[in-house]
Structures are given as structure tokens and as C-alpha cells.
Amino acid sequence: MTPMAWALDGAIMIVMIVLAVRLLLVRDLYRAVILFVVFGLFMALAWVRLEAPDIALAEAAVGAGITGVLLLDAAKKMSRGRGEEEP
């Protein structure tokens, strides 16, 4: 592997670990969902680097796209429910 490839793989790995830790520690659900979507995009990049383009496509579309929309919808509903309980 060339130094360039090493640097790229290392950067993807570090960003993913940082994102995962942030994602677990953040309190705000909305931010957590956004971090999850970004994590999904980096996961897709990692799959591309592992020479699995099929999984990368599915990860980008399902993991980052559809799941993100579903989670955002759920987070919105949860925060609305909480708002009604605490007037």
C-alpha cells in the first residue's frame, strides 16, 4: 500500500472512532441522528476502501439515507411527546 492509501485509511478509521464516541455521548437526539448519518457515510467510504462496493452502496443508501430519515422522524415525535408532558 502506498503512504497515500495508508493516510486515507488511517483518517477514515480515526474519524469513525471519534464519530462513534461523540455519537454515544451526545445528549441531544437530533445531533445524535446527524452524527449517525455522517458515521454511515464514513462507513460507506470504509466499505469502498475494503473493496466491497456493493455493501458501500447499500450502506450509503440505507444506513445514511433511509435510516436517518426514520430516526429524525422518531426523534421529532419523541421530543414533541416530551414537550406535551411538561407544559
Added chain:
Amino acid sequence: MYGILLAGAMAFMLLDAVRILPSEPSGLTGVVDSQMANSGVEHPVTAVLLNFRGYDTWLELGVLLLAVMGVLLFQPGTDLARVQPLARSDAVLRLATSLLLPLAVLVAGYLLWIGKYAAGGAFQAGVVLGAALILLWLSGNATLVILPPHGFRLILVLGFCAFMAVAVGLLIAGQGWLELPPSQAGSLILFIEACATLSIAWTMAALIIGLQPPVSGKQEGGP
């Protein structure tokens, strides 16, 4: 504290697992490569998903169908006809949708077709098309909702039923269970994938849209 311990143990086990990985790739790679000529497609992943391991993919479509049925059961009338359309959104989103929608349909068709030769296929194409439908819905266009309920349900079950039709048809023709004859495998796979793409797209859209409150919904937010 326990969390850090657990994370450390987990990380150690993962690193240890990497150490004992076999250096030579094992598994069924060789078998798949030797049978590629009979699969009807040129991409090994598509060959495994739609031909060698078609039963699993069929049941995966069944799982998707069950999931969307579960969501729609919370809707009165089990279709999207009573879902409240969103208010017309701002001009920017509408313009972006009108520009992106044809492109998304084109990309979905391309992914479906390229699945025969390279990375792509029904699931990827279906999700892209589904995202386009969700974008259409978010921009305040009610086209999806006014689709006749029977047509909507038909599209949802299309992929599963196409797979089943192929399986039963092959049984009647004297083949084994989901054993695609090499001469027709390519066109059969394309047929199954085209139907599955539509089903997956509408399933994804229905998963999002089906969760919206109904028009006459007094119990807002649902159960």
C-alpha cells in the same frame, strides 16, 4: 466504569479475532467462481444474491413486506389514502425536487441494469427510487397518496410475488426449487430485480409516509 471495562474487553477480543484470521481467503469463493458461467450474470455478488442464494433474497423481500405491513396496520384503511399530505413546501425544495427526481429515477434504472456487470442491483436501485419518492412527498406533492389503494398494495407485494412466480413456474417447468436454467437465468434475474426494485422503493416510501398522522386523526401521534 463498567462501560470502559466492557469496551476494553470488546476491543481486545476484536483485535485478537483479527490476529487469528486465516491468511488465505476460504469459504465458497472458488465454488462461486467456477459456477459463474451458469449464473446468467457477470457480477459474482449479483449471482450469489439472485441465483445461488435466491431463497434468502426472496425471504428478505418477505421481511421487508412484513415490516411495511406492520407500519400500515397503524393506519386506518391500511393504505396511504388517508394520510394527510404535507403543506406545500418552499420554492427551493420544490425546485430541487423537480431537478433531482428525474436524475434519481435515471440512477435507479442504471443501478438496476448495471447489477448484471458490476456493483448495483435491486436493493440499491430500490432505495434510490424510494428516496426520490420520499423527496416528492416532503416537497408537498400528494401524487403518492392519491395512488389507488389496490395499485399501491400491488406494488408493495410485486417483488415477493415475482420471485414466487418464478419459483413456481420453474417447478412446473421441471426445474428444481429456484434453480434458474443457465440459458434464461439472466432475463429471469432482471425480471425479478425490476419487480423487487419497485417493491423496495414503495416499501421505503411507505415506511416514512405511513408513520404520518391520518387526516381525521384525533389521537395524534398514534399508539
